Amino acid sequence: MSNDVILTAKGLTKRFGGGGFMAKSPVMQAVSDISLEIRRGETFAIVGESGCGKSTLARLLMRLLDPTEGQVTFDGQDISHVTGADLTRLRRDMQFIFQDPFSSLNPRMTVGKLIGEPLEVHAPNLGARDRRQKVAELLQQVGLPAEHANRYPHEFSGGQRQRIGIARALASGPKLVIGDEPVSALDVSVQAQVINLLGDLSRDLGLTLVVIAHDLGVIRHMSDRVAVMYLGRIIEMGTAAEVFEQPRHPYTQALLASIPAPRSAEAPREQLSGEMPSPSAPPPGCAFHTRCPHATSACSAAIPTITKVGNSHSVACHRWQDIPVPEGQTAEPARSDQAESRFALYRAALAGGAVQHGPHE
Amino acid sequence: MLLFLTRRILIALPTIILISIFVFALQKLLPGDPLLVLAGEERDPAVLELLREKYRLNDPIVVQYFTWVSNALQGDLGISLRTNQPVTELMLQKLPVTLQLAAMSMIFALVIGVPAGILSAYKKGSLTDYIANVVALSGLSIPNFWLGIMLILLVSVKWQLLPASGYVPLSEDFLQSIRTMLMPSFVLGTALAATMMRHTRSAMLGVLSADYVRTARAKGLTERRVVLKHAFRNALTPIVTLTALLFGELVAGAVLTEQIFTIPGFGKMVVDAVFNRDYAVVQGIVLVTAVGFIFMNLVADALYFILNPRLRGQ
Numbered sequence: 235m236s237n238d239v240i241l242t243a244k245g246l247t248k249r250f251g252g253g254g255f256m257a258k259s260p261v262m263q264a265v266s267d268i269s270l271e272i273r274r275g276e277t278f279a280i281v282g283e284s285g286c287g288k289s290t291l292a293r294l295l296m297r298l299l300d301p302t303e304g305q306v307t308f309d310g311q312d313i314s315h316v317t318g319a320d321l322t323r324l325r326r327d328m329q330f331i332f333q334d335p336f337s338s339l340n341p342r343m344t345v346g347k348l349i350g351e352p353l354e355v356h357a358p359n360l361g362a363r364d365r366r367q368k369v370a371e372l373l374q375q376v377g378l379p380a381e382h383a384n385r386y387p388h389e390f391s392g393g394q395r396q397r398i399g400i401a402r403a404l405a406s407g408p409k410l411v412i413g414d415e416p417v418s419a420l421d422v423s424v425q426a427q428v429i430n431l432l433g434d435l436s437r438d439l440g441l442t443l444v445v446i447a448h449d450l451g452v453i454r455h456m457s458d459r460v461a462v463m464y465l466g467r468i469i470e471m472g473t474a475a476e477v478f479e480q481p482r483h484p485y486t487q488a489l490l491a492s493i494p495a496p497r498s499a500e501a502p503r504e505q506l507s508g509e510m511p512s513p514s515a516p517p518p519g520c521a522f523h524t525r526c527p528h529a530t531s532a533c534s535a536a537i538p539t540i541t542k543v544g545n546s547h548s549v550a551c552h553r554w555q556d557i558p559v560p561e562g563q564t565a566e567p568a569r570s571d572q573a574e575s576r577f578a579l580y581r582a583a584l585a586g587g588a589v590q591h592g593p594h595e
Numbered sequence: 596m597l598l599f600l601t602r603r604i605l606i607a608l609p610t611i612i613l614i615s616i617f618v619f620a621l622q623k624l625l626p627g628d629p630l631l632v633l634a635g636e637e638r639d640p641a642v643l644e645l646l647r648e649k650y651r652l653n654d655p656i657v658v659q660y661f662t663w664v665s666n667a668l669q670g671d672l673g674i675s676l677r678t679n680q681p682v683t684e685l686m687l688q689k690l691p692v693t694l695q696l697a698a699m700s701m702i703f704a705l706v707i708g709v710p711a712g713i714l715s716a717y718k719k720g721s722l723t724d725y726i727a728n729v730v731a732l733s734g735l736s737i738p739n740f741w742l743g744i745m746l747i748l749l750v751s752v753k754w755q756l757l758p759a760s761g762y763v764p765l766s767e768d769f770l771q772s773i774r775t776m777l778m779p780s781f782v783l784g785t786a787l788a789a790t791m792m793r794h795t796r797s798a799m800l801g802v803l804s805a806d807y808v809r810t811a812r813a814k815g816l817t818e819r820r821v822v823l824k825h826a827f828r829n830a831l832t833p834i835v836t837l838t839a840l841l842f843g844e845l846v847a848g849a850v851l852t853e854q855i856f857t858i859p860g861f862g863k864m865v866v867d868a869v870f871n872r873d874y875a876v877v878q879g880i881v882l883v884t885a886v887g888f889i890f891m892n893l894v895a896d897a898l899y900f901i902l903n904p905r906l907r908g909q
Contacts, residue, residue: 296813298809298812298813321815322815324815325813325814325815326815329813330810330813332806332809332810332813334806337805337806337807338806338807338809338810339807339810340807340810340811340825340828340829341807341829341903341904341905342828342829342902342903342904344904351811351814351816352814352815355814355815355816356815386904386905388904388905399810402810402814406814406815
């Protein structure tokens with residue numbers, strides 16, 4: 235294994251249910267046979283609709299859940315079943331940012347206690363004064379005044395709470411931070427701030443970041459590499475540029491087409507119909523064939539394996555060679571003549587030094 | 596906090612006034628004239644008149660009420676018709692006995708109920724959980740008097756480990772006092788422990804699945820710390836409420852328990868006073884108990900502040 239890979243998953247599978255004393259509950263396979271490698275220092279994003287298993291995958295990578303099959307390797311060590319002191323050490327090196335900033339902070343503890351607690355566990359030699367000092371530094375690092383350590387979580391806004399959550403995650407000095415929908419509970423304006431903060435921190439501290447999200451705009455902005463999930467499987471993976479500009483899987487293409495963007499009215503959007511099938515009764519073959527516009531009979535026969543289609547780009551589709559890469563995804567959407575003339579006016583005005591407000595059309 | 600507590604006390608005041616009116620009215624409405632008991636066999640009208648004058652029963656009822664209240668506020672709850680002792684003095688004799696019984700029962704309830712509740716919530720669905728639930732259910736369904744009598748038979752009569760009845764003041768012989776109180780408080784405490792266990796369990800179940808408990812685990816804390824520090828602290832509010840409310844049940848339970856173990860406490864005093872139509876004593880006891888109950892709930896309110904920082908800012 236090369237040294238620049240920090241986290242590896244091999245054949246990761248998680249099934250829920252099947253237990254029960256008198257009646258067996260239905261088995262649900264949330265994550266199926268996922269393999270991926272996360273490189274040191276990169277920002278890796280996992281995208282998918284809700285219910286596609288991305289949170290379960292995150293929890294498996296975090297070692298908050300036991301995998302049914304497969305293994306996770308962190309820094310060369312198999313962590314799929316670690317416990318005790320090894321798990322404590324893992325928690326120091328790998329930290330998490332949770333989705334809901336309101337419920338994930340204990341309401342009975344001050345912010346200082348919340349951020350300081352990982353230090354108590356992972357740096358027990360640190361005295362109380364040094365710990366307070368460190369908490370103050372962490373707060374400043376995420377853009378909050380150090381005096382806020384004495385306040386309680388309910389005194390903060392959502393964005394501030396998420397900053398507290400980030401400070402808490404950074405407290406133990408982790409190498410890898412996994413964020414499960416770190417901004418989806420925040421207002422759009424605050425989302426940008428938190429994303430930028432995460433970007434700055436990962437650059438400054440040399441962190442590896444794994445971000446789980448359903449918002450493609452967020453992903454495109456912050457990630458180096460992207461994996462797209464559908465019904466528990468990774469169906470496409472590549473650099474952000476590859477996935478966003480040359481999507482090969484019809485599902486990725488549909489996802490990208492669903493982003494609301496300024497575009498001309500003539501180009502109709504390709505829309506997906508139907509719902510994602512239930513993970514307790516997945517369709518045979520390619521799980522996407524029930525909704526795929528390109529599906530053939532072969533698609534319902536066998537599960538497609540993930541195949542390399544480029545240097546770092548891979549896709550799990552039987553027909554990827556036959557499916558055209560959609561146009562217009564690469565370039566900016568074409569503007570209408572009217573809009574173009576208005577932009578020209580705007581540019582001219584800027585060049586002239588002042589924007590002149592013309593009469594409304 | 597001061598504002599909140601002041602408001603709570605202001606709410607408590609009308610409650611106390613209502614209780615005092617109710618207690619006073621109940622006495623007047625009850626059939627049977629205590630003077631007939633006092634006046635003896637002959638029921639001489641002159642004696643009755645004299646007694647009426649002495650106890651000011653000829654005054655208008657409103658005047659009687661206010662006389663009673665103003666005396667009560669000065670610590671004078673009247674004189675027992677039976678023993679001619681001041682009621683306050685009688686109660687001060689009996690109160691420590693029942694307080695000791697109540698305190699020890701509460702300790703039993705907390706020491707058994709809370710850990711059992713935490714454990715059965717943490718190991719939900721396991722054998723431990725089932726055993727704890729079965730024990731709790733039996734604790735609730737086994738009547739106090741039966742458990743008391745069985746314990747006396749077994750522990751005192753057969754094994755001769757603990758005294759079967761009676762009371763020794765704490766100040767007189769500390770160890771013997773605890774020993775005599777052990778069985779009665781266990782009997783009284785187990786029933787409360789069952790309620791306590793069920794409530795702790797449900798509070799803990801709610802809290803253990805909270806996001807911040809997951810956060811605590813993610814920090815790499817030990818399970819012990821996650822459960823006791825992060826989860827249990829948040830589950831404490833309902834437990835505090837319950838402890839305050841159980842105080843009422845404790846007083847009611849004490850009546851029966853004191854009868855079984857012949858402990859000369861509050862409960863026994865109430866029963867005797869009711870049978871003797873010793874109105875002043877009954878009034879006094881009901882009033883003091885009610886005020887005590889309200890006081891306990893005020894203490895619980897104050898505790899919420901310490902437990903819940905969200906209340907403090909308001």
